[in-house]
Amino acid sequence: MSDQTDDTPAETDDQSPDSADNSGKRTAGFDAPHETSGQYLNHRLNAMRAGELGALPIIIGLIGIAIVFGMLEEQFLTARNFTNLLLQMAPISFLAIGVVFILLIADGEVVSIDLSVAFVAAVGGTVLVLLQRPNDPGWPWWACILAAIAVTTAIGLLHSLIITKLGIPSFITTLAGLLVWSGVVLMLTTQFSSAGTIRIQDDTLVGLASNFLPDWLGWSIGVAVVIVYAAAQLTRMRSRQQRGLNAKPLAIVLGQIVAVAAITLGAVSIANSDRGVPQVTVTLAVFLAFWTFIASKTAFGRHIYAVGGNDEAARRAGINVDGVRIAVFMVNGFMAGVGGIILVSRLRSVATNTGGGNLLLNVIAAAVIGGTSLFGGHGRVVSAFYGALVITSIQNGMDLLGMASGTKFVVTGIVLLLAVLIDSVSKRRRSARGLA
Amino acid sequence: MSENAAADGESLLSCRGASKAFGAVHALYKVDFDVRAGEVMALVGDNGAGKSTLIKGVVGIYPFDEGDIYFDGQRVKINNPRAAASLGIEVVYQDLALADNLDVVANMFLGREQVHNRVVLDELAMEHRSREVLESLSVTTLQSVRQVVAGLSGGQRQAVAVAKAIMWDSKLVILDEPTAALGVAQTRQVLDLLRRLADQGFGVVFISHNLHDIFEVADRVTVLRLGQQVGVIDRARATQQEVVELITAGELAYVPGMEESADQ
Structure with missing residues (x-):
């Protein structure tokens, strides 16, 4: 389900399916609870190779x-x-x-x-x-x-x-x-x-x-969107950590928030330099x-x-x-x-x-x-x-x-x-x- | 059926004199079938021996024409699949019925999603519970319960299907040829899983053609032949050869053709 692609960190097996089967040695449970950013990106890359392309x-x-x-x-x-x-x-x-x-x-x-x-x-x-x-x-x-x-x-x-x-x-x-x-x-x-x-x-x-919206309203909506997005991402990450579930690494979440902020506010700024949003x-x-x-x-x-x-x-x-x-x-x-x-x-x-x-x-x-x-x-x-x-x-x-x-x-x-x-x-x- | 033929006290599920006819064909004829809690009961028989018909009767897809079902000591009527599910009888079908595009959690809760405020999916609670159930089955080869089912191996899919079946207060789990499409290592996983289910107190019915698998995991074996039960065998005291003989030449209490004419 690709609408979960962004939300689900360890989406794909990092090994081939065959090797996953004879891994009786791995008894610790499912997810490594604290993934590093590097591991996270690695998982995403593997997911893409396996056909989960997302927005790329x-x-x-x-x-x-x-x-x-x-x-x-x-x-x-x-x-x-x-x-x-x-x-x-x-x-x-x-x-x-x-x-x-x-x-x-x-x-x-x-x-x-x-x-x-x-x-x-x-x-x-x-x-x-x-x-x-x-x-x-x-x-x-x-x-x-x-x-x-x-x-x-x-x-x-x-x-x-x-x-x-x-x-x-x-x-x-x-x-x-x-x-x-x-x-x-x-x-x-x-x-x-x-x-x-x-x-x-x-x-x-x-x-x-x-x-078109007046400039101030365009900015307000843009800022509100960024705040809501950031709050949603951070609460989500925290509640997952509290339940001991695998959460996205903080660096990745912050990176995504910065990207969304840059795109949203950049778009508002460009639109406002013309007729507005x-x-x-x-x-x-x-x-x-x-x-x-x-x-x-x-x-x-x-x-x-x-x-x-x-x-x-x-x-x-x-x-x-x-x-x-x-x-x-x-x-x-x-x-x-x-x-x-x-x-x-x-x-x-x-x-x-x-x-x-x-x-x-x-x-x-x-x-x-x-x-x-x-x-x-x-x-x-x-x-x-x-x-x-x-x-x-x-x-x-x-x-x-x-x-x-x-x-x-x-x-x-x-x-x-x-x-x-x-x-x-x-x-x-x-x-x-x-x-x- | 008479009362003295009723279930022996220790059985979780008892079918007494179960019969089912499709037109003139007796698909099942006066079959007795018992499963105890905590045992793996294998159900074997040649093609057309009535294995599927017996199971479909137990889960209410094709209710028996005659005969009684006792579950947990109570006499019960199972006229539709919902009735079976509410008693705690779950079936894992051969084709598994998993949605490939959904992850493990979504599949385990499919159709019975947990929500808060009546609207929003409670993903955290569902993920938590899924992990609990899978861990209780010692299914540890899954990388993540958020993995999409398409990416799982056959054995892992079987494990997810079984976990899905036992999550809802079920007592009896019926598996229809769970190892038919699996390789050696994955078959091993599934057999271990069946054993663990029984050890945890579930009644397990294991339908299979593979006597080798059956002798690895089953406690008892019920043999069907031409719609009749021709023997219930204690695995520890039998050989595969004896089971094969029952499957192919077990003695029939009622000879089908004779029965028809006697009725008329």
Whole structure:
């Protein structure tokens, strides 16, 4: 379960599985309770060799992207472009969070996927836009948001019932959904507007994806994030030590806190030197934190990973496997609603082609590039953010260079293929380790 | 069955006259089967002899058509797996049912996670308890209970599956061919584990085809043939040859074809 990769120090055997078996001599128990930093890093390195790559490919990828585009185009590494990037990546990130959950419950050889997510998001966005039209019916902004999310969550429920109760694979169900929901968007937008475009007039709704925080608020939130992270890491380390359990070495924990502080405060500082931290970035951080908590700290999250790892084991353990699948599709529907709201807010309107184009592929690519396995059971919520950052940076860079649409498609496709390749190689490594 | 056929006092589990038919086929016919606390009872028989059917009856997957089950001296009805689990009967299946992508702790508590405040997983408590249970079984070859199960050897996986089974106040542990897929060293580990379980007072049922393994670890051997129990042998007073003879040619109390016609 890769969302534990960062949390679990001695993840991997430091010996080959064979030698672990005839080690009757080692009778002292399990973990060496006080690992040194060197031993810890050694374990992590071994875990990576064994296919638990964590965020490493992403970090390498982002550095590569920064170097290549930074050399080719001087505009790329500017504060202006950084805040643009944060705005551009938002809709993809929200949708990819839901898709991560869908990919996690893939069972065995059958991939679990949602091909309809972009158009479901567009349906949510359309509901929002239609309801906010002044006096027609002119709902308050918050009611529009709730209605949009309720509709997309219900669509997720509908898909999941077809998949679990009628036994139709998610691939086919959501392929049908892709057509159906794109048709619904087309019908609604043309029904209520002869031009096929309906504008958002509510300021709050427009602001969702385009407002910037004042500098002081950006700094305060940045500092608060660092403090919360540091407190969580240190309490965790202390309580593990008190229970006599293997804890991360202090030097490593401090190193991680410094790294998080540097990245967070650095990002705030860069954003503030332009227009400030986008409000939507903070919203995204809240959703990432919430779903990460659900996935890694609750029994429900544990069951999601179990279903994705071995659905038969989950069933025998008394887990309601269909119930988990239904809930996951509803989570995805919920996030499609949130993403759809951000999408139309960013466009300031909904149109006949909203949710079309390469949005769907970008979303799925983001989840996979971020490190969520297509084979189920492996991946973290934050991979939605990583992947969206990579794919948006590449497209943003190519846009700045004035590349043709055709070239952009080809490059994006190759990057996706590369990510799937990394996924399948690390899966092979993981299972080679398991066969021992 | 008559009362005088009831369990002898020392047995943890007693099946008396257990029968199960699938259509016209008698998969089990009036089988008596006893397991004492603190012993390893091996269950042997050729393919189709009824080993699985007997176990499935005991754990309530396919309840017996006829016959009585006594557990801990009480007459009990086991009509579904939950009833068996609540009595303290746990099965470790051949395919183990572990989730490869989860670590040892997560697997041991799968479906019965401990939480605080009704929401948050109590990882520390679960990790602590997992270590206690594994240590009580003297499973010391695990590097860490936070290791992902995919990285474990066959013997280690078996140990985790057994630990998972005994963690919930269980009294009887049934292992379905636990050594079938293991090499020599790992088989050794599992056999030692079975012995320790019995020494700690658990009743252990060990299903296997491998007489060599059985003679290493079992206290008694129950032999099934064509759905009937053809002998219960004290391992110390028997040879492998005698067991083989029972498996292949044990005397049947009821000849299947005859029984059918007699009924009609």
